Amino acid sequence: MLQASQIILDPVEQLRNDFKKGLQQVDTLILSSVSASEPLVQNIAKTLISAGGKRLRPLLCLASSRLISEFNQNSISLAAAVELIHAATLLHDDVVDESPLRRGQQTANMIWGNKPSILVGDFLFARAFQLMVNTGDINFLDILATASSKISEGEVTQLRCFNSLDLSVDSYLEITEYKTATLFSAACHTGALAAGADPYSAQQLSQFGRYFGLMYQVVDDVNDYIMSNRGKSQGDDYREGKVTLPILLAYQADTDKSFWHQCFNDDNQPFQKPPFDQVLNRLHKLDAFKKCETIAKFYGKEAQKCLASFSNDVSYLMQMLVESYFAC
Amino acid sequence: MLQASQIILDPVEQLRNDFKKGLQQVDTLILSSVSASEPLVQNIAKTLISAGGKRLRPLLCLASSRLISEFNQNSISLAAAVELIHAATLLHDDVVDESPLRRGQQTANMIWGNKPSILVGDFLFARAFQLMVNTGDINFLDILATASSKISEGEVTQLRCFNSLDLSVDSYLEITEYKTATLFSAACHTGALAAGADPYSAQQLSQFGRYFGLMYQVVDDVNDYIMSNRGKSQGDDYREGKVTLPILLAYQADTDKSFWHQCFNDDNQPFQKPPFDQVLNRLHKLDAFKKCETIAKFYGKEAQKCLASFSNDVSYLMQMLVESYFAC
Numbered sequence: 001m002l003q004a005s006q007i008i009l010d011p012v013e014q015l016r017n018d019f020k021k022g023l024q025q026v027d028t029l030i031l032s033s034v035s036a037s038e039p040l041v042q043n044i045a046k047t048l049i050s051a052g053g054k055r056l057r058p059l060l061c062l063a064s065s066r067l068i069s070e071f072n073q074n075s076i077s078l079a080a081a082v083e084l085i086h087a088a089t090l091l092h093d094d095v096v097d098e099s100p101l102r103r104g105q106q107t108a109n110m111i112w113g114n115k116p117s118i119l120v121g122d123f124l125f126a127r128a129f130q131l132m133v134n135t136g137d138i139n140f141l142d143i144l145a146t147a148s149s150k151i152s153e154g155e156v157t158q159l160r161c162f163n164s165l166d167l168s169v170d171s172y173l174e175i176t177e178y179k180t181a182t183l184f185s186a187a188c189h190t191g192a193l194a195a196g197a198d199p200y201s202a203q204q205l206s207q208f209g210r211y212f213g214l215m216y217q218v219v220d221d222v223n224d225y226i227m228s229n230r231g232k233s234q235g236d237d238y239r240e241g242k243v244t245l246p247i248l249l250a251y252q253a254d255t256d257k258s259f260w261h262q263c264f265n266d267d268n269q270p271f272q273k274p275p276f277d278q279v280l281n282r283l284h285k286l287d288a289f290k291k292c293e294t295i296a297k298f299y300g301k302e303a304q305k306c307l308a309s310f311s312n313d314v315s316y317l318m319q320m321l322v323e324s325y326f327a328c
Numbered sequence: 329m330l331q332a333s334q335i336i337l338d339p340v341e342q343l344r345n346d347f348k349k350g351l352q353q354v355d356t357l358i359l360s361s362v363s364a365s366e367p368l369v370q371n372i373a374k375t376l377i378s379a380g381g382k383r384l385r386p387l388l389c390l391a392s393s394r395l396i397s398e399f400n401q402n403s404i405s406l407a408a409a410v411e412l413i414h415a416a417t418l419l420h421d422d423v424v425d426e427s428p429l430r431r432g433q434q435t436a437n438m439i440w441g442n443k444p445s446i447l448v449g450d451f452l453f454a455r456a457f458q459l460m461v462n463t464g465d466i467n468f469l470d471i472l473a474t475a476s477s478k479i480s481e482g483e484v485t486q487l488r489c490f491n492s493l494d495l496s497v498d499s500y501l502e503i504t505e506y507k508t509a510t511l512f513s514a515a516c517h518t519g520a521l522a523a524g525a526d527p528y529s530a531q532q533l534s535q536f537g538r539y540f541g542l543m544y545q546v547v548d549d550v551n552d553y554i555m556s557n558r559g560k561s562q563g564d565d566y567r568e569g570k571v572t573l574p575i576l577l578a579y580q581a582d583t584d585k586s587f588w589h590q591c592f593n594d595d596n597q598p599f600q601k602p603p604f605d606q607v608l609n610r611l612h613k614l615d616a617f618k619k620c621e622t623i624a625k626f627y628g629k630e631a632q633k634c635l636a637s638f639s640n641d642v643s644y645l646m647q648m649l650v651e652s653y654f655a656c
Contacts, residue, residue: 038481040488092450096443115424118446119484122420125450126477129457133470141469142461149454153366156447160368 011320015059018317022062022071022079023055029080033127044108044120048087051105057082057187060212063318064191064205067310074135074194081144082187084128089151089183091121096159097240140190147186154178163241163264165251172248173214173295181213188212204306211303212322218296219325221245222289225280235276241265245295250288297326339648343387346645350390350399350407351383357408361455372436372448376415379433385410385515388540391646392519392533395638402463402522409472410515412456417479417511419449424487425568468518475514482506491569491592493579500576501542501623509541516540532634539631540650546624547653549573550617553608563604569593573623574616581614625654 016023027049034045058079065071093099094107095114109117125148132141157175161167188209192202221244224237237244243264251260259282263274283289300322307315307322344351355377362373386407393399421427422435423442437445453476460469486503489495516537520530549572552565565572571592579588587610591602611617628650635643635650 036477036481038485038488041481041484089450092446096446114442115487116484118420118424119480119487121450122417122453123477123480123484125453126473126480129469129473130477133466133473136466138461138464138466138469141457141466145454145457145461149364149451149458152447152451152454153364153369156369156444156451157366159443159447160366 011317011324012054012056012059015063015314015317015321016055018314019059019062019066019071022076023058025076026055026058026062026079026083029076029131030083033080033084033131034124036123040112040116041120041123044112044116045087045124047111048091048108048120049083055083056216057086057183060184060209061187061191061194063314064188064209065195066314067205067307067312067318068192068195068197068201070195071191072194074137074140075191077131077135078140078144078190078194079187081128081131081140082183082190084124084131085144085148085151086183088121088124088128089155091117091124093155095121096155097242099236099240135194137193139193143186143190143193147182150178150182154180154182161243163243165243165248165257165260165264167243167248169245169248169252172245176214176217177210180217181210184213184216185209201309204309208303208306208318211299211306215296215299215303215322215325218245218292218299222292222296225283226289238263238273238276238279246283246288246292249291250283250286253286253288254282293326300326339645339652340382340384340387343391343642343645343649344383346642347387347390347394347399350404351386353404354383354386354390354407354411357404357459358411361408361412361459362452364451368440368444369448369451372419372440372444373415373452375439376419376436376448377411383411384544385414385511388512388537389515389519389522391642392516392537393523394642395533395635395640395646396520396523396525396529398523399519400522402465402468403519405459405463406468406472406518406522407515409456409459409468410511410518412452412459413472413476413479414511416449416452416456417483419445419452421483423449424483425570427564427568463522465521467521471514471518471521475510478506478510482508482510489571491571493571493576493585493588493592495571495576497573497576497580500573504542504545505538508545509538512541512544513537529637532637536631536634536646539627539634543624543627543631543650543653546573546620546627550620550624553611554617566591566601566604566607574611574620577619578611578614578616581616582610621654628654 030049031046034042034049036042036045061079061082062071062075065075091108095109095117099107100110108120128144129141132144154175158179161171161175185206186209189202189206192205197205221237224235224244225246241264247260247264251257254260259274263279303322304319307318358377359374362370362377364370364373389407389410390399390403393403419436423437423445427435436448457469460472482503486507489499489503513534514537517530517534520533525533549565552572553562553574569592575588575592579585582588587602591607631650632647635646
């Protein structure tokens with residue numbers, strides 16, 4: 001196990017390494033739980049799950065268990081359930097956003113069409129609940145059913161406000177809380193409870209997840225514009241017409257609103273999108289990324305505060321994990 | 329309460345009348361549980377729920393409770409949860425089938441578009457699980473999570489086999505079991521358990537629901553072709569290119585397969601669909617409806633057998649309910 005004095009190059013990799021065995025158990029459970037008699041279901045589900053992804057939510061679930069005591073079979077089931085809910089929302093998101101690519105690979109809706117994506121999303125969602133049932137503890141179902149309904153509410157609000165430059169930053173962050181932070185919060189909350197957390201510690205880790213999720217989304221929004229090593233392609237959000245936090249902050253600061261209307265077709269005029277480089281320059285000039293970084297840091301610091309009462313080596317790694325997101 | 333000796337004109341109406349108060353409680357609970365902070369979610373969910381529908385699944389859930397003893401708050405919660413799952417699958421089905429109308433009214437996907445329909449379906453599904461959590465009994469979540477994953481598996485199989493005249497009748501009925509009978513079975517099963525059913529009685533009512541659901545779908549398929557008083561428009565399935573049971577039975581019996589290939593574009597040739605009347609005549613000539621009636625009756629009789637050990641007035645009404653479906 002790593003000592004606090006050692007230099008950590010990548011806390012995600014370090015955590016992933018520490019929880020290697022647990023994450024393998026999560027992957028095995030996910031793969032066995034998406035096995036189905038219907039070949040098309042199995043094909044799509046397995047392709048999606050095998051495509052990887054960072055497994056950040058399962059990792060935080062297991063780490064939250066270990067902050068309390070040790071992860072156990074329920075932690076594994078809950079980590080798998082959280083990842084299945086995440087996978088289900090990705091499938092439906094990609095249909096809703098008409099996204100051709102995710103993590104550089106063709107999306108399921110592009111390969112198999114929208115229809116199977118919708119239905120297999122439903123299947124994964126149901127399987128997630130079956131995994132929770134296997135824990136025998138209805139509290140976990142309570143937390144994750146509530147989270148699931150908040151996620152879809154957030155997604156609908158996002159859809160309603162899609163492309164709107166008039167969205168306030170507060171409203172944007174509220175949507176982010178619903179659609180992203182809720183699941184991170186539930187992952188940490190259930191992970192803590194699975195390891196027998198007392199109510200105070202469980203609440204602290206639930207809040208940690210919430211702040212981590214908010215920070216994560218802000219950083220993700222920025223990473224879509226600036227070169228990043230986190231696997232996103234540059235400019236996807238802009239090309240897909242998504243109004244994200246950097247854009248909202250730039251729009252509010254800019255005296256010339258018409259540029260942004262042209263970027264996002266907000267005035268419903270026939271339009272030609274300004275090239276990406278031009279947008280990027282303007283975002284830099286208006287300090288949009290710096291402002292995002294300030295917001296991300298605020299959430300990150302709040303997340304770190306929630307870890308203050310935990311003092312083992314995993315809490316140190318989680319502190320470092322948060323810090324690794326500070327420089328977007 | 330109705331006596332067995334009285335003539336029953338419409339057992340569904342009679343049952344609905346007997347459970348009027350319970351069904352009102354179910355409706356109140358559904359409406360309060362779809363209230364959401366996001367106006368678009370609330371708008372779609374309320375429109376869908378208020379549009380009515382027969383509430384057949386909640387009715388069977390409450391009736392199953394009463395066959396055991398009396399319905400209670402858990403029966404109401406489960407009946408509402410089952411209806412929300414049903415509503416969620418309808419929203420997603422209509423997107424998948426690209427259906428413009430349901431029960432003679434514009435579908436949600438036509439009014440608001442596919443995207444909100446997908447996301448609000450997810451929301452209703454999550455809310456259904458929240459209602460189940462409120463019962464405090466994880467067994468209900470087990471039954472309905474399992475049912476939900478079977479429903480989506482069945483839907484995917486149906487999608488894969490859509491339009492295929494080569495589907496065997498057995499395979500068709502297996503899909504029906506997954507996508508339709510499972511939820512009827514879960515409604516009756518959970519309703520019985522909510523009222524404290526012993527394992528044998530709970531199993532009998534689970535099986536009753538399964539057979540009832542199979543019969544219901546066969547009758548529904550027929551009603552799409554012949555004039556019916558159950559609110560479907562004649563010929564929807566044919567216009568939408570759905571290969572249902574009457575078609576499969578006719579296709580197998582017919583020496584001239586090309587007519588059916590022309591109807592369902594199965595040979596991938598440029599085609600002109602034969603007019604509906606011509607299809608209807610051919611279905612009659614090939615005894616397709618009579619064969620469906622035989623299958624429906626078989627399931628109906630099996631359903632009735634499952635009620636044999638119950639002898640109160642509700643069991644009589646449920647027997648009559650089954651019988652009312654015999655003459656498709």
